[in-house]
Amino acid sequence: MNPEFVVYGYFRSSAAFRVRIALNLKGIEPEWKFVHLLKDGGHQHTGSYKSVNPQELIPTLVHDGHTIGQSLAIMEYLDEIKPEPALLPKLPTDRARVRQIAYAIACDIHPVNNLRVLLHLRDEFGASEEKRAAWQRHWISLGFGAIETLLAGSRQTGKYCHGDAPTLADICLVPQLANARRVNLDLSSYPTILRIERTALEHPAFAAALPAAQPDAE
Amino acid sequence: MNPEFVVYGYFRSSAAFRVRIALNLKGIEPEWKFVHLLKDGGHQHTGSYKSVNPQELIPTLVHDGHTIGQSLAIMEYLDEIKPEPALLPKLPTDRARVRQIAYAIACDIHPVNNLRVLLHLRDEFGASEEKRAAWQRHWISLGFGAIETLLAGSRQTGKYCHGDAPTLADICLVPQLANARRVNLDLSSYPTILRIERTALEHPAFAAALPAAQPDAE
Numbered sequence: 137m138n139p140e141f142v143v144y145g146y147f148r149s150s151a152a153f154r155v156r157i158a159l160n161l162k163g164i165e166p167e168w169k170f171v172h173l174l175k176d177g178g179h180q181h182t183g184s185y186k187s188v189n190p191q192e193l194i195p196t197l198v199h200d201g202h203t204i205g206q207s208l209a210i211m212e213y214l215d216e217i218k219p220e221p222a223l224l225p226k227l228p229t230d231r232a233r234v235r236q237i238a239y240a241i242a243c244d245i246h247p248v249n250n251l252r253v254l255l256h257l258r259d260e261f262g263a264s265e266e267k268r269a270a271w272q273r274h275w276i277s278l279g280f281g282a283i284e285t286l287l288a289g290s291r292q293t294g295k296y297c298h299g300d301a302p303t304l305a306d307i308c309l310v311p312q313l314a315n316a317r318r319v320n321l322d323l324s325s326y327p328t329i330l331r332i333e334r335t336a337l338e339h340p341a342f343a344a345a346l347p348a349a350q351p352d353a354e
Numbered sequence: 355m356n357p358e359f360v361v362y363g364y365f366r367s368s369a370a371f372r373v374r375i376a377l378n379l380k381g382i383e384p385e386w387k388f389v390h391l392l393k394d395g396g397h398q399h400t401g402s403y404k405s406v407n408p409q410e411l412i413p414t415l416v417h418d419g420h421t422i423g424q425s426l427a428i429m430e431y432l433d434e435i436k437p438e439p440a441l442l443p444k445l446p447t448d449r450a451r452v453r454q455i456a457y458a459i460a461c462d463i464h465p466v467n468n469l470r471v472l473l474h475l476r477d478e479f480g481a482s483e484e485k486r487a488a489w490q491r492h493w494i495s496l497g498f499g500a501i502e503t504l505l506a507g508s509r510q511t512g513k514y515c516h517g518d519a520p521t522l523a524d525i526c527l528v529p530q531l532a533n534a535r536r537v538n539l540d541l542s543s544y545p546t547i548l549r550i551e552r553t554a555l556e557h558p559a560f561a562a563a564l565p566a567a568q569p570d571a572e
Contacts, residue, residue: 190503209453235427285408
């Protein structure tokens with residue numbers, strides 16, 4: 137354990153899943169604090185967690201007296217303080233390509249399908265469980281369609297989204313696939329995405345980050 | 355004009371607004387290609403634009419033979435190829451703070467309120483214009499509440515979100531305020547956010563990027 141790193145997370149959160157992969161790749165074993173997102177209306181809304189992260193979202197990293205929310209900010213930070221192995225390639229154009237794929241997931245798919253959005257859909261629009269699942273499939277399939285096109289159409293795609301080593305793009309992609317399966321999205325239109333997922337899950341940093349492998353898994 | 359930079363945008367898109375501010379700060383005057391997001395069901399869905407950006411979202415930057423989607427990826431790229439003036443501070447902990455604020459907007463507010471989400475709410479849940487405005491106010495006020503807490507509670511907040519020079523955080527914040535006003539959100543609970551906006555709008559790079567100042571404004 138590197139007790140100077142403390143991370144607040146939850147086994148099923150795909151944003152926490154990303155940070156687990158990044159930490160595993162960097163060889164950092166933090167102290168985990170588990171925040172149950174469903175119990176008692178969600179422990180992320182308690183006063184004690186709110187003082188850690190006013191957004192009442194996970195994950196949060198505490199390191200060296202600094203508290204950092206937002207999984208992407210945490211991962212860029214980890215990459216800056218511990219550059220090897222790199223989560224981003226060297227060239228600016230390559231970094232932009234990786235970030236574009238990462239953000240297509242982390243901005244345009246994941247937040248629209250986040251727990252709080254689904255609960256709001258239920259409460260404000262009476263959306264049934266099936267309607268909420270259809271909502272999620274809609275945004276995942278739109279995003280995956282675009283990402284499949286970007287990946288399949290580029291010679292820069294290798295074993296992973298960019299070349300033959302994992303980057304931020306793969307770190308965002310793999311947890312999003314877990315969410316896609318949870319709502320029974322048909323993934324057959326995304327062969328490149330599925331091929332990359334298979335590669336990633338053979339990597340111990342990805343496999344050890346799977347939700348079912350976490351101490352707080354249910 | 356720096357004709358080696360081509361940007362696809364739309365005056366009212368807050369993601370394009372961000373990129374306009376970043377380009378102005380960097381002193382880059384690109385060739386603009388306007389993509390009307392509403393006409394004929396949205397020109398972002400035409401085949402010609404889809405070949406530029408398979409996500410069918412704006413903005414997109416084309417530079418040096420490379421095509422980059424996602425406003426945050428574009429801005430990190432601009433900061434890497436033209437480091438001065440910097441859009442991010444130097445220290446990793448400071449960069450993380452700026453990115454956390456930027457992503458709290460660019461991931462957790464903006465995509466949930468994006469045009470395509472509002473249209474989907476209308477089409478799938480019969481959400482009226484007023485219900486759609488209330489949806490937007492809900493997510494903006496949640497996000498702004500957290501950001502106000504982060505800003506007001508930190509000595510690192512200066513004239514801008516981080517110190518006395520504009521960063522990615524301000525670049526994301528100012529366009530989001532324009533959206534907030536469009537849906538008549540009461541902003542009186544966010545004095546720090548409003549103070550920073552006033553500072554930013556005195557800066558020519560922000561003022562010149564306002565939607566009303568664009569050639570395609572209506």
